[in-house]
Amino acid sequence: MKSIEDESGRGAGSSLEQFPLPSDEAQHHSEALIEVIRDAIDTAGGVIGFDRYMQLALYAPGLGYYSGGSRKFGAEGDFVTAPEISPLFSQCLARQCAQAMQAAKLDQLLEFGAGAGTMAADMLLQLESMQALPKTYLIIELSAELRQRQLETLTRKVPHLLERVQWIEHLPDSFSGVVVANEVVDAMPVRRLRRQAGRWLEQGVCWDGRRFAWQEMGEAQSGLSEALEELDANEGYRTEVCPLARDWIMELGDMLQKGLILLIDYGYSSREYYHPERRAGTLMCHYRHRAHDDPFVYPGLQDITAHVDFTALAEAALDAGLSVYGYTSQAMFLFGNGLESAMVDVDEPETQYRLAQQVKHLTLPTEMGERFKVMALGTGLAEVELMGFALNDMRGKL
Numbered sequence: 001m002k003s004i005e006d007e008s009g010r011g012a013g014s015s016l017e018q019f020p021l022p023s024d025e026a027q028h029h030s031e032a033l034i035e036v037i038r039d040a041i042d043t044a045g046g047v048i049g050f051d052r053y054m055q056l057a058l059y060a061p062g063l064g065y066y067s068g069g070s071r072k073f074g075a076e077g078d079f080v081t082a083p084e085i086s087p088l089f090s091q092c093l094a095r096q097c098a099q100a101m102q103a104a105k106l107d108q109l110l111e112f113g114a115g116a117g118t119m120a121a122d123m124l125l126q127l128e129s130m131q132a133l134p135k136t137y138l139i140i141e142l143s144a145e146l147r148q149r150q151l152e153t154l155t156r157k158v159p160h161l162l163e164r165v166q167w168i169e170h171l172p173d174s175f176s177g178v179v180v181a182n183e184v185v186d187a188m189p190v191r192r193l194r195r196q197a198g199r200w201l202e203q204g205v206c207w208d209g210r211r212f213a214w215q216e217m218g219e220a221q222s223g224l225s226e227a228l229e230e231l232d233a234n235e236g237y238r239t240e241v242c243p244l245a246r247d248w249i250m251e252l253g254d255m256l257q258k259g260l261i262l263l264i265d266y267g268y269s270s271r272e273y274y275h276p277e278r279r280a281g282t283l284m285c286h287y288r289h290r291a292h293d294d295p296f297v298y299p300g301l302q303d304i305t306a307h308v309d310f311t312a313l314a315e316a317a318l319d320a321g322l323s324v325y326g327y328t329s330q331a332m333f334l335f336g337n338g339l340e341s342a343m344v345d346v347d348e349p350e351t352q353y354r355l356a357q358q359v360k361h362l363t364l365p366t367e368m369g370e371r372f373k374v375m376a377l378g379t380g381l382a383e384v385e386l387m388g389f390a391l392n393d394m395r396g397k398l
């Protein structure tokens with residue numbers, strides 16, 4: 001499904017009739033958020049950058065998609081993430097963390113954007129079974145509502161390990177350990193650009209009297225992306241850049257004394273991301289398991305994401321003094337961390353079938369296996385041969 005844009009770059013938008021009707025309560029919630037965003041647009045003189053729109057739509061206190069009360073993850077929500085599909089994902093990730101922690105004598109884990117808390121609970125269980133528990137498992141989560149959900153999940157699934165978990169508001173000044181972030185970078189606000197007459201114009205958001213719409217904001221500042229500057233894009237080509245992700249990696253670089261950062265997300269190298277044929281960018285929205293590309297549908301009730309430019313993350317890491325230890329597909333990362341061993345001790349046919357379905361979902365190229373990538377950054381671990389990148393390391397493609 002595509003929203004329709006005319007030549008001025010203003011979106012005619014999708015018709016709301018295509019989407020399941022939200023409850024009255026959810027509609028009121030969305031209307032309250034619309035007011036907040038309209039105020040921001042008025043204050044800014046009629047248009048705001050798309051990054052500001054996305055930040056408010058996802059994180060406005062109490063109203064944004066991640067800060068409000070809607071269900072989000074799982075079958076009754078809007079999308080499922082790998083840890084919600086299967087504990088096998090978190091078990092494999094935990095094995096990779098354990099290898100790095102043991103090799104480098106590290107005893108802290110830090111998770112960004114822990115969602116419903118499922119990955120934290122399943123990783124802690126796996127680490128416990130390997131006698132490789134970290135002394136502390138720190139969580140940084142922007143959404144107060146999700147922090148509460150994470151506490152509930154961990155209290156239910158790992159009450160005996162809860163004392164090791166701490167929620168923190170900001171990055172510590174210094175940290176040695178392993179950092180994990182699954183589907184966090186794709187939720188960072190992006191700037192939206194459009195090619196016109198050989199220039200990159202920034203696309204902002206206005207209120208057209210009825211709903212939000214795209215509006216050009218003038219020429220985009222230069223230096224946003226090297227790959228983009230080299231791209232010979234056709235008229236009307238649209239794409240995104242995420243300067244916030246670079247800032248975030250720089251902060252992680254400042255913080256990390258010794259350790260590993262594992263980033264898992266859907267995305268590509270710069271060359272694939274800014275490919276002449278990817279004319280409509282990578283913006284994607286999820287509302288009740290429908291994926292579409294109109295970010296102005298029911299603000300606050302739908303997720304808004306963009307794919308991740310992994311080359312940009314690697315460049316930021318190098319600039320921050322970190323090393324890039326590996327880059328591979330989710331499938332290869334999971335197999336490298338013993339995914340197939342999950343099936344070995346299972347005799348019961350029903351469980352075998354269920355696990356096989358989960359493995360397919362996580363690894364098939366047509367599902368999450370190839371679209372999702374894993375990148376390892378860090379410092380002080382050059383000697384460690386990370387298991388997750390042993391089968392296929394694609395750093396050469398970045």
Ligand SMILES: C[S@@+](CC[C@H](N)C(=O)[O-])C[C@H]1O[C@@H](n2cnc3c(N)ncnc32)[C@H](O)[C@@H]1O
Binds near residue numbers: 112181184187188
């Ligand atoms: C798509 S969800 C993924 C949740 C979880 N990691 C999972 O795999 O199920 C994105 C998560 O990242 C959080 N988030 C986004 N930006 C963040 C940031 N800069 N710092 C901490 N959390 C962030 C959101 O609030 C949300 O919990």
